[in-house]
Amino acid sequence: MNKRKLGRGVAVVGAGMSKYGVRTGVSNREMFVEAFKHMMASVDRGVDPKDIEANYVGCCGAWNWESQAGIGKWCTDWAGLVPIPSTTVDNACASASVAIRQGIIGIASGLYDIVLAGGVEKMSTLPTNETTLVLATGADMAWETYAGFTFPGLYATMATAYMNEYGTTSEDLMAVAIKNHDNGVLNPMAQFGQTIRDVMNARIAKAKEKGQPVPSWADEMEFLHDSAFNPVVAWPLKLFDCCPITDGAACVLLVAEEIAKDFTDTPIYIIGTGQASGGALHDRESLTSIPAAQIAARQAYEMAGVSPQDIKIAEVHDCFTIAEVMAISDIGFFKPGKEAATAAAEGKTHRDGVKPINTSGGLKSKGHPVGATGAGMVVEIFEQMKGHAGPRQVPIDANLTLTHNVGAHGTTVVVQIYERR
Amino acid sequence: MDEMPFTAASFDKFCSEKKLMASRCKKCGAIWLPPRPLCLKCKGGDMEWVELKGKGKIVSFTAIGVGAPTMIEAGYDRQHPYCAGVIELEEGCRMNAQIVGVDVEHPENIKIGTPVTVDFLERGSFSLVPAIANVNKTYAIFRAS
Ligand SMILES: [Zn+2]
Numbered sequence: 001m002n003k004r005k006l007g008r009g010v011a012v013v014g015a016g017m018s019k020y021g022v023r024t025g026v027s028n029r030e031m032f033v034e035a036f037k038h039m040m041a042s043v044d045r046g047v048d049p050k051d052i053e054a055n056y057v058g059c060c061g062a063w064n065w066e067s068q069a070g071i072g073k074w075c076t077d078w079a080g081l082v083p084i085p086s087t088t089v090d091n092a093c094a095s096a097s098v099a100i101r102q103g104i105i106g107i108a109s110g111l112y113d114i115v116l117a118g119g120v121e122k123m124s125t126l127p128t129n130e131t132t133l134v135l136a137t138g139a140d141m142a143w144e145t146y147a148g149f150t151f152p153g154l155y156a157t158m159a160t161a162y163m164n165e166y167g168t169t170s171e172d173l174m175a176v177a178i179k180n181h182d183n184g185v186l187n188p189m190a191q192f193g194q195t196i197r198d199v200m201n202a203r204i205a206k207a208k209e210k211g212q213p214v215p216s217w218a219d220e221m222e223f224l225h226d227s228a229f230n231p232v233v234a235w236p237l238k239l240f241d242c243c244p245i246t247d248g249a250a251c252v253l254l255v256a257e258e259i260a261k262d263f264t265d266t267p268i269y270i271i272g273t274g275q276a277s278g279g280a281l282h283d284r285e286s287l288t289s290i291p292a293a294q295i296a297a298r299q300a301y302e303m304a305g306v307s308p309q310d311i312k313i314a315e316v317h318d319c320f321t322i323a324e325v326m327a328i329s330d331i332g333f334f335k336p337g338k339e340a341a342t343a344a345a346e347g348k349t350h351r352d353g354v355k356p357i358n359t360s361g362g363l364k365s366k367g368h369p370v371g372a373t374g375a376g377m378v379v380e381i382f383e384q385m386k387g388h389a390g391p392r393q394v395p396i397d398a399n400l401t402l403t404h405n406v407g408a409h410g411t412t413v414v415v416q417i418y419e420r421r
Numbered sequence: 422m423d424e425m426p427f428t429a430a431s432f433d434k435f436c437s438e439k440k441l442m443a444s445r446c447k448k449c450g451a452i453w454l455p456p457r458p459l460c461l462k463c464k465g466g467d468m469e470w471v472e473l474k475g476k477g478k479i480v481s482f483t484a485i486g487v488g489a490p491t492m493i494e495a496g497y498d499r500q501h502p503y504c505a506g507v508i509e510l511e512e513g514c515r516m517n518a519q520i521v522g523v524d525v526e527h528p529e530n531i532k533i534g535t536p537v538t539v540d541f542l543e544r545g546s547f548s549l550v551p552a553i554a555n556v557n558k559t560y561a562i563f564r565a566s
């Protein structure tokens with residue numbers, strides 16, 4: 001494979017998101033406007049909306065959850081950007097990253113100088129069992145859902161394989177959830193404003209208040225072992241191994257490198273981008289890694305001319321705890337097996353660790369509005385790289401960063417690398 | 422048999438006759454399950470149907486407590502989970518299927534590598550489109566032997 005380069009450089013000069021959570025009464029396009037306003041306010045020297053030339057919007061389930069096709073066009077309309085071209089992109093949970101990549105390609109080709117790209121997802125409208133089926137449509141409806149697989153079931157099958165091969169434990173996975181909740185509590189846009197210890201203490205307080213027997217959990221690990229509070233969803237994955245159902249939107253402003261300094265003194269340059277596809281579970285030789293992620297990461301590293309050791313922080317796709325464990329080895333940060341599985345438990349991926357992962361709270365705690373998730377990752381990277389992350393700001397200089405966004409269970413993966421010069 | 426198109430519908434029809442059928446590339450001999458009309462290995466497009474012995478082993482699995490609507494209707498829930506997984510057939514190809522005859526309420530006792538044999542089961546189909554949801558069809562499932 002040839003080493004590919006962008007035709008010209010592209011930078012992120014603005015990034016914003018709506019509040020993530022259960023946003024009853026707020027639609028996709030309305031959340032997109034929230035994200036758009038937040039993004040506009042993040043451009044240091046501002047941007048005239050009239051100068052935005054195209055909009056790419058990721059979304060994978062508006063047809064199901066909102067009975068709306070072509071949602072990107074209505075987002076463009078509500079953001080006041082008609083008649084610029086608007087393209088709706090569906091690559092399951094990687095939709096927004098693919099939308100951003102299309103925006104990058106649009107600028108790199110010379111066709112545009114200033115592009116808006118992001119994603120939306122309204123997910124809370126259906127009862128959970130129907131949403132379970134909508135999410136399963138991200139996998140292969142013909143040959144995976146065939147087995148009765150739910151979406152958690154697919155990752156659970158990979159978790160079983162991982163635990164069997166490497167001796168990884170439920171506690172290793174729980175440490176990922178605890179870490180991401182600890183980060184998310186510091187993110188005002190996150191769905192969960194609670195650490196897992198907070199959740200545990202709230203349960204204890206509730207039991208006391210109601211005069212019920214008070215649970216005697218020593219710590220959050222013991223709480224997570226209590227199947228009454230952390231029931232199995234798809235063994236070996238339990239409730240707290242799974243990301244929530246989230247409504248949300250996020251978007252970024254992409255500009256050509258040569259005009260980036262017109263908008264800010266600190267553009268975030270996209271120096272590497274990779275995208276790959278993968279097959280269904282039965283067509284994969286390994287169930288303990290995501291081959292498309294390894295390919296996309298290699299493309300991004302080669303384009304950027306950097307190695308995993310150089311990257312300071314990353315936002316990775318932790319739709320399930322096991323997904324973060326696989327992600328941090330697929331992008332080359334940790335060896336697959338014990339090293340990757342225990343990275344959270346040993347503090348290596350904490351905000352003050354050697355490789356901070358998911359400082360935003362990740363999908364687990366920030367939330368996972370599937371079509372918006374990839375753009376939400378860039379929002380965190382943007383804020384960390386500009387030193388705007390407030391109490392979650394990492395103590396190191398995050399001048400070189402990475403995002404890793406997985407569509408479904410690895411059928412699409414986008415990896416991108418960002419540099420602040 | 423060669424006149425049957427290499428589609429999911431043909432596969433389902435064979436299942437209703439209690440046959441587990443795959444497609445085989447006439448050029449390179451690769452066997453594809455689920456059946457494919459194009460060979461991924463040599464990119465050849467000349468296929469034939471082949472009946473599999475229906476014997477294999479569990480590659481990996483899960484026990485699902487919160488299932489898709491069709492499985493909930495079939496009576497599965499948190500107290501009565503079902504096992505789903507990846508099966509590797511003796512012929513080398515793999516498919517995803519429900520696995521029965523295992524200790525699904527204690528999935529920690531289920532072993533990767535457990536030998537399984539195909540069986541056939543009628544159940545409603547999975548779809549969000551009402552017209553094609555819950556249409557009864559015969560599924561290939563696997564039974565621990
Ligand atoms: Zn062939």
